[in-house]
Amino acid sequence: xxxxxxxxxxxxxxxxxxxxxxxxxxxxxxxxxxxxxxxxxxxxxxxxxxxxxxxxxxxxxxxxxxxxxxxxxxxxxxxxxxxxxxxxxxxxxxxxxxxxxxxxxxxxxxxxxxxxxxxxxxxxxxxxxxxxxxxxxx
Amino acid sequence: xxxxxxxxxxxxxxxxxxxxxxxxxxxxxxxxxxxxxxxxxxxxxxxxxxxxxxxxxxxxxxxxxxxxxxxxxxxxxxxxxxxxxxxxxxxxxxxxxxxxxxxxxxxxxxxxxxxxxxxxxxxxxxxxxxxxxxxxxx
Amino acid sequence: xxxxxxxxxxxxxxxxxxxxxxxxxxxxxxxxxxxxxxxxxxxxxxxxxxxxxxxxxxxxxxxxxxxxxxxxxxxxxxxxxxxxxxxxxxxxxxxxxxxxxxxxxxxxxxxxxxxxxxxxxxxxxxxxxxxxxxxxxx
Amino acid sequence: xxxxxxxxxxxxxxxxxxxxxxxxxxxxxxxxxxxxxxxxxxxxxxxxxxxxxxxxxxxxxxxxxxxxxxxxxxxxxxxxxxxxxxxxxxxxxxxxxxxxxxxxxxxxxxxxxxxxxxxxxxxxxxxxxxxxxxxxxx
DNA sequence: GTGGTCTAGACCACT
DNA sequence: GTGGTCTAGACCACG
Numbered sequence: 292x293x294x295x296x297x298x299x300x301x302x303x304x305x306x307x308x309x310x311x312x313x314x315x316x317x318x319x320x321x322x323x324x325x326x327x328x329x330x331x332x333x334x335x336x337x338x339x340x341x342x343x344x345x346x347x348x349x350x351x352x353x354x355x356x357x358x359x360x361x362x363x364x365x366x367x368x369x370x371x372x373x374x375x376x377x378x379x380x381x382x383x384x385x386x387x388x389x390x391x392x393x394x395x396x397x398x399x400x401x402x403x404x405x406x407x408x409x410x411x412x413x414x415x416x417x418x419x420x421x422x423x424x425x426x427x428x429x
Numbered sequence: 430x431x432x433x434x435x436x437x438x439x440x441x442x443x444x445x446x447x448x449x450x451x452x453x454x455x456x457x458x459x460x461x462x463x464x465x466x467x468x469x470x471x472x473x474x475x476x477x478x479x480x481x482x483x484x485x486x487x488x489x490x491x492x493x494x495x496x497x498x499x500x501x502x503x504x505x506x507x508x509x510x511x512x513x514x515x516x517x518x519x520x521x522x523x524x525x526x527x528x529x530x531x532x533x534x535x536x537x538x539x540x541x542x543x544x545x546x547x548x549x550x551x552x553x554x555x556x557x558x559x560x561x562x563x564x565x566x567x
Numbered sequence: 568x569x570x571x572x573x574x575x576x577x578x579x580x581x582x583x584x585x586x587x588x589x590x591x592x593x594x595x596x597x598x599x600x601x602x603x604x605x606x607x608x609x610x611x612x613x614x615x616x617x618x619x620x621x622x623x624x625x626x627x628x629x630x631x632x633x634x635x636x637x638x639x640x641x642x643x644x645x646x647x648x649x650x651x652x653x654x655x656x657x658x659x660x661x662x663x664x665x666x667x668x669x670x671x672x673x674x675x676x677x678x679x680x681x682x683x684x685x686x687x688x689x690x691x692x693x694x695x696x697x698x699x700x701x702x703x704x705x
Numbered sequence: 706x707x708x709x710x711x712x713x714x715x716x717x718x719x720x721x722x723x724x725x726x727x728x729x730x731x732x733x734x735x736x737x738x739x740x741x742x743x744x745x746x747x748x749x750x751x752x753x754x755x756x757x758x759x760x761x762x763x764x765x766x767x768x769x770x771x772x773x774x775x776x777x778x779x780x781x782x783x784x785x786x787x788x789x790x791x792x793x794x795x796x797x798x799x800x801x802x803x804x805x806x807x808x809x810x811x812x813x814x815x816x817x818x819x820x821x822x823x824x825x826x827x828x829x830x831x832x833x834x835x836x837x838x839x840x841x842x843x
Numbered sequence: 844g845t846g847g848t849c850t851a852g853a854c855c856a857c858t
Numbered sequence: 859g860t861g862g863t864c865t866a867g868a869c870c871a872c873g
Contacts, residue, residue: 294856298435314531377530382544385523392515393452396545403541406520407534437863464846474865479846487625496845496872573712575848590807602861612850617861634857634860653806658820661799668791669728672821679817682796683810 292333301342304333306377308343309352312363313374320365323353430471439480442471444515446481447490450501451512458503461491568609577618580609582653584619585628588639589650596641599629715756718747720791722757723766726777727788734779737767 292307294300311317323329326344330337344361347353351369355361364370389399430445432438449455461467464482468475482499485491489507493499502508527537568583570576587593599605602620606613620637623629627645631637640646665675725731737743740758744751758775761767765783769775778784803813 310529314529374530378527378532378540379544381523381526381530382541385519385541386545388519389516391448391452392512392519394516400538400542400545402516403520403523404538406517407524407538439863463844465844475846476866477864479848480863482846493846494873495847498845577848586805590805601859603859613861614851615849617863618848620861631861632858633862636860650806654803654808654816655820657799657802657806658817661795661817662821664795665792667724667728668788668795670792676814676818676821678792679796679799680814682793683800683814 300335301339301346304329304335304339305343305346308347309350309373309377312352312370313377317363319363319367319370321363323361323363325360438473439477439484442467442473442478442481443484446485447488447511447515450490450508451515455501457501457505457508459501461499461501463498576611577615577622580605580611580616580619581622584623585626585649585653588628588646589653593639595639595643595646597639599637599639601636714749715753715760718743718749718753719757719760722761723764723787723791726766726784727791731777733777733781733784735777737775737777739774 292303294303308317308323317323323344324332326337326340329343330340333340344353344355347361348355350373351366352364352373353361354364385403386396386399389396389402394402430441432441446455446461455461461482462470464475464478467481468478471478482491482493485499486493488511489504490502490511491499492502523541524534524537527534527540532540568579570579584593584599593599599620600608602613602616605619606616609616620629620631623637624631626649627642628640628649629637630640661679662672662675665672665678670678722731722737731737737758738746740751740754743757744754747754758767758769761775762769764787765780766778766787767775768778799817800810800813803810803816808816
């Protein structure tokens with residue numbers, strides 16, 4: 292994962308976790324790594340991971356059982372909803388950017404459709420793993 | 430303009446200027462503010478603005494006449510081309526983000542078309558002014 | 568190296584580096600001195616050296632790896648091409664100077680051939696070292 | 706004339722005068738402009754022009770008659786000799802530059818001959834006038 | 844006035 | 859350790 296200094300690290304990590312959840316790499320009800328392990332794999336401070344889990348809990352994406360660990364929500368509907376929200380954010384940002392270039396939403400959509408065809412979907416390749424723990428010291 | 434600490438300020442300012450050029454708020458051949466004036470309006474150091482103008486020159490978007498000032502290129506073709514490039518970048522970033530959520534380009538395009546219709550183009554509003562100098566301490 | 572105040576120092580240093588590259592004193596792919604070291608050896612500010620390296624990168628003579636350093640391009644063809652460009656510049660300047668004295672290019676060539684014979688080539692001596700850091704106060 | 710800040714202005718002006726003499730634009734025995742007029746046409750300080758004339762006198766290119774003005778030497782041989790010297794300087798600088806690029810004098814001569822043919826002599830055009838008084842304040 | 848160059852010194856991200 | 863960015867302030871050449 293690449294870090295973007297514009298956002299607090301904990302939010303960037305949280306987004307990365309959420310992506311793994313909405314794409315099914317992390318299964319509903321599945322156990323998340325321990326705070327300590329996740330801290331190591333992302334090369335961040337354990338306190339930061341704690342904050343990540345707190346954030347995810349607040350968004351009702353995860354839940355914690357004392358002594359057991361942190362788990363992905365079992366609410367498939369909530370996961371689907373979250374995927375929607377994240378997609379909406381991307382759409383909104385894209386349209387905003389295009390607007391700043393002088394394109395109307397319709398023009399943006401036309402353009403995207405054209406380009407999307409040029410670069411057809413390769414679903415299998417879409418969510419490669421292995422970009423997990425590229426760190427940053429803390 | 431909002432600053433995003435992930436990108437060097439000089440590139441963010443450069444992008445802002447380019448947006449004003451591609452949307453026609455700055456006319457081909459028109460004079461850009463002086464280094465010092467732009468430094469004041471963006472609340473950055475004059476050296477930073479120099480770097481912005483140097484960057485824009487390198488991209489052949491502007492040209493400089495010593496003692497006269499810095500000007501928007503008169504090459505309308507270049508401006509059009511730049512607008513294309515900037516739009517391509519947004520499209521690429523959007524598709525990449527959607528891909529990370531598990532959407533194929535086709536799915537992304539479908540979704541965008543749907544949302545674009547929901548929020549129809551308001552051409553008149555597209556190029557709002559007035560978001561000039563929101564500062565940054567120094 | 569002797570400084571000639573007519574040209575910005577960063578270009579003079581850049582030219583010096585390029586000379587070392589085209590003559591093979593600096594090898595393709597080889598590491599250049601760090602910004603700080605070069606700043607010391609030329610007795611200039613590190614920012615000036617940064618600008619030198621930026622310039623060389625723009626000319627595709629060098630490339631940079633963050634945290635690793637700056638390196639000579641591995642593209643031998645580019646180096647050869649650059650040597651041609653630099654030679655062309657010298658030829659052009661020479662012919663221009665002779666023209667201002669009233670010599671045609673042919674006359675200039677004849678004269679040069681005569682003088683070149685008088686001072687025959689000493690290939691071994693051509694790439695003398697040891698003219699490194701002759702300073703400049705700061 | 707373009708000024709080159711690497712050299713004292715008086716030497717740059719002197720060189721310009723000498724070029725006009727060796728190319729015949731200023732005739733042997735001819736009168737040079739007054740200090741005051743030359744100062745105006747070059748936009749420099751009259752003291753600077755005085756120094757120019759002093760320099761030219763010392764090189765025996767000009768002579769001064771009190772109350773009459775400054776004149777080009779009538780010694781055609783001296784003029785021819787000076788042209789030689791100036792050409793020699795150019796040749797030497799060119800060969801030095803090529804040597805720094807790794808070319809032997811022979812190689813430099815070969816290259817120049819080739820390029821000189823590519824850009825054949827246009828003697829009539831060689832010494833255009835009209836680039837006299839492009840100034841510089843003082 | 845304009846932009847261009849240079850210095851000094853700071854802080855950051857990356858390895 | 860590496861280079862990249864930014865600031866502050868100085869001086870210069872050009873018009």
